[in-house]
Amino acid sequence: MTPTSAHMIDYEAALNPEQLEAVTVPGNPVLVIAGAGSGKTRTIVYRVAWLVEQGVDPLSILLLTFTRKASGEMLSRAGQLLDSRVQRVSGGTFHSLGNSILRRYARLVGFDPGFSIMDQGDSHEALDLIRKSMDHSFTRTKGFPKTRTVAEVISRAVGHGRAIADVLTNRYPHFLSFAEDIEKIRTAYEIHKKANNLMDYDDLLVNTVSLLEGNENVRAEISDRWRHILVDEYQDTNHLQARIVRLAAFTHENVMVVGDDSQSIYSFRGADFANIMEFPNIFPGALVVKLEENYRSTEPILRVTNNIIARASVGYPKRLFTRRTQGSLPLWIRPETEREQSRFVVKCVRELHDHGVPLSEIAVLFRAAFHSFDLEGELNRSAIPYVKYGGMKFLESAHIKDVLAHLKVLVNPRDRLSWMRILKILPGVGDKTALQVAGRLAEEGIPQDPSRIVPADKKHGKAFADLMALIQSLSEGAEPISEKVEEVNRYYFPFLQDKFDNYPKRMRDLEQLADMTTSYRSLNRFLNDMALEPPDDDRLGQDDTADNLVLSTIHSAKGLEWHTVIILWATEGRIPSPMSEDSPDDLEEERRLVYVATTRAKHNLVILAPCTALDRRHGQVYVKASRFFEEIPPEYFRTMG
Numbered sequence: 001m002t003p004t005s006a007h008m009i010d011y012e013a014a015l016n017p018e019q020l021e022a023v024t025v026p027g028n029p030v031l032v033i034a035g036a037g038s039g040k041t042r043t044i045v046y047r048v049a050w051l052v053e054q055g056v057d058p059l060s061i062l063l064l065t066f067t068r069k070a071s072g073e074m075l076s077r078a079g080q081l082l083d084s085r086v087q088r089v090s091g092g093t094f095h096s097l098g099n100s101i102l103r104r105y106a107r108l109v110g111f112d113p114g115f116s117i118m119d120q121g122d123s124h125e126a127l128d129l130i131r132k133s134m135d136h137s138f139t140r141t142k143g144f145p146k147t148r149t150v151a152e153v154i155s156r157a158v159g160h161g162r163a164i165a166d167v168l169t170n171r172y173p174h175f176l177s178f179a180e181d182i183e184k185i186r187t188a189y190e191i192h193k194k195a196n197n198l199m200d201y202d203d204l205l206v207n208t209v210s211l212l213e214g215n216e217n218v219r220a221e222i223s224d225r226w227r228h229i230l231v232d233e234y235q236d237t238n239h240l241q242a243r244i245v246r247l248a249a250f251t252h253e254n255v256m257v258v259g260d261d262s263q264s265i266y267s268f269r270g271a272d273f274a275n276i277m278e279f280p281n282i283f284p285g286a287l288v289v290k291l292e293e294n295y296r297s298t299e300p301i302l303r304v305t306n307n308i309i310a311r312a313s314v315g316y317p318k319r320l321f322t323r324r325t326q327g328s329l330p331l332w333i334r335p336e337t338e339r340e341q342s343r344f345v346v347k348c349v350r351e352l353h354d355h356g357v358p359l360s361e362i363a364v365l366f367r368a369a370f371h372s373f374d375l376e377g378e379l380n381r382s383a384i385p386y387v388k389y390g391g392m393k394f395l396e397s398a399h400i401k402d403v404l405a406h407l408k409v410l411v412n413p414r415d416r417l418s419w420m421r422i423l424k425i426l427p428g429v430g431d432k433t434a435l436q437v438a439g440r441l442a443e444e445g446i447p448q449d450p451s452r453i454v455p456a457d458k459k460h461g462k463a464f465a466d467l468m469a470l471i472q473s474l475s476e477g478a479e480p481i482s483e484k485v486e487e488v489n490r491y492y493f494p495f496l497q498d499k500f501d502n503y504p505k506r507m508r509d510l511e512q513l514a515d516m517t518t519s520y521r522s523l524n525r526f527l528n529d530m531a532l533e534p535p536d537d538d539r540l541g542q543d544d545t546a547d548n549l550v551l552s553t554i555h556s557a558k559g560l561e562w563h564t565v566i567i568l569w570a571t572e573g574r575i576p577s578p579m580s581e582d583s584p585d586d587l588e589e590e591r592r593l594v595y596v597a598t599t600r601a602k603h604n605l606v607i608l609a610p611c612t613a614l615d616r617r618h619g620q621v622y623v624k625a626s627r628f629f630e631e632i633p634p635e636y637f638r639t640m641g
Helices: 017-023 040-053 068-081 084-088 094-109 120-133 147-160 164-171 173-195 201-214 216-225 239-248 274-282 299-310 338-354 369-381 398-411 416-425 431-444 461-476 481-499 503-516 523-530 584-598
Strands: 030-034 061-065 090-093 228-231 255-259 287-291 331-333 362-366 386-389 549-553 562-567 601-608 612-615 619-622
Touching: 017 040, 017 287, 030 040, 030 274, 040 061, 040 068, 040 084, 040 228, 040 255, 061 068, 061 094, 068 084, 068 090, 090 094, 094 201, 094 216, 094 239, 120 147, 120 173, 147 164, 147 173, 147 201, 147 239, 164 173, 201 216, 201 239, 216 239, 228 239, 239 274, 255 274, 299 584, 299 601, 338 362, 338 369, 338 562, 338 601, 338 612, 362 369, 369 386, 369 503, 369 549, 398 416, 398 461, 398 481, 398 503, 398 523, 416 431, 416 481, 461 481, 481 503, 481 523, 503 612, 562 584, 584 601
Parallel strands: 030 255, 030 287, 061 090, 061 228, 228 255, 331 601, 362 549, 362 562, 386 549, 562 601
Antiparallel strands: 612 619
């Protein structure tokens, strides 16, 4: 390679020694382990510019990322460093790469080049059509998963390279008895796509692998076209994407993959942690470069993050360091209750804001969306604006809305909208009937004789009578609010089971709802607190200048950073998730999740672990601090009270 640029970039001045090594490797396979905040994107950008400056034809460089936006931004930055030659570099996603290859070679895998790509809605329609057309009683069996769930199971089986039964065992064990039946649907689905010249998103990867594995000439042609392959976020690839990288480098092995094994947290989306760990075996002789200088966090924060990840049982050893040696120790607090946790967050946010920290530079992170419900109520009462990422707010969850609607009519029998929601849960009740009956209930109240209100020509008498009996029982009883919620939950469970395929998870949400009521004596007060006013949807994602506190699940926070990060519910049963207890691999991913959370903080890290949690049967119960924080030396933290 011969440098051809009229103006050479001063790489030594722009990069630290490890980044420079990664950027200027002449060729051969390279694995860059880029620790959190270590300049991963900068390294990729300079690598592209360096290759072009060394005389590599831009058309022979392929940059694979997980979004078109990411590749576009990287290539734009590389172009600003260099010149317009970078515009000829190929950048895109694995799916866009598969599409471009298959358009040319589709006939070799049994498709016409004019194949259509099915979006998720198309896939669901096709699967629904197949289910209805199949002469099998299982498709009409009560309890058989809905089309959306069947689609997800099939996609996971493809993405993980596993059998349907394996996916069901790990994700939907309550549907395991239907494994053979779903396999039949999968087979019919494949036949349908082939017959109609259709590919779904998974097929773009599956068929690309099949093409490259089965045709050496095509494999060599693709490999000769792209002589240098760069892959971002390699820890998030699935087994098909890793296979495409290996096959596309068939003739040269000039592959650089960049990622961080310690931030591999997306197994539920199909990401395979083994890919980044096995890269040196897949590409023997690969150079491994570690980027460990952190440009984001202070040294006291990094001491905590390093301690967390050093205890991982599998991974590339790394120790982040920084030149920002000054800073406050992370704050470790064990509030007595969840309510005290929420009030402390409000106090902390106000103090930071009073000292000039924008609300948008403060993030509250949590393992699951429902962990912030109590805090959201406190923020609304305190008039602190916020946006929430990951999961739904309390009132946006359909099953929570359903249960709350039963409680709302107790407080306000004239609540026509809640009556409509309750009625539409009943089998066979549509909008027209629900509107008619809800109007009568709102005007006349709970009837002693349900047949007087339900239209005579409708066959909902028994279901309606059961509903009215429930409402009467709830309105007359003097039991605690938590027991009222439990009574609604028991009534609602058959509908939940029929309405949602992930009903076990949703039932746990409803149990959490019952727990949340324990501290309330007034149902009206509870409902008022639960009626959280969500941020304007238009503001969320369109107005980036708005100064709102950020609430986010840890998964949604990956790749971002804030001045101050506050972590909620650092307790056993919250993080790690109780669902991970039986799997060592899942527990390891929970550890990586904590690592991701703590490495988002630039200046301040606050970790909250309430001493007690509400249990609907036993009231306030003691909860242990998360094992991931308990094992950290106490001198790494400062405490209060």
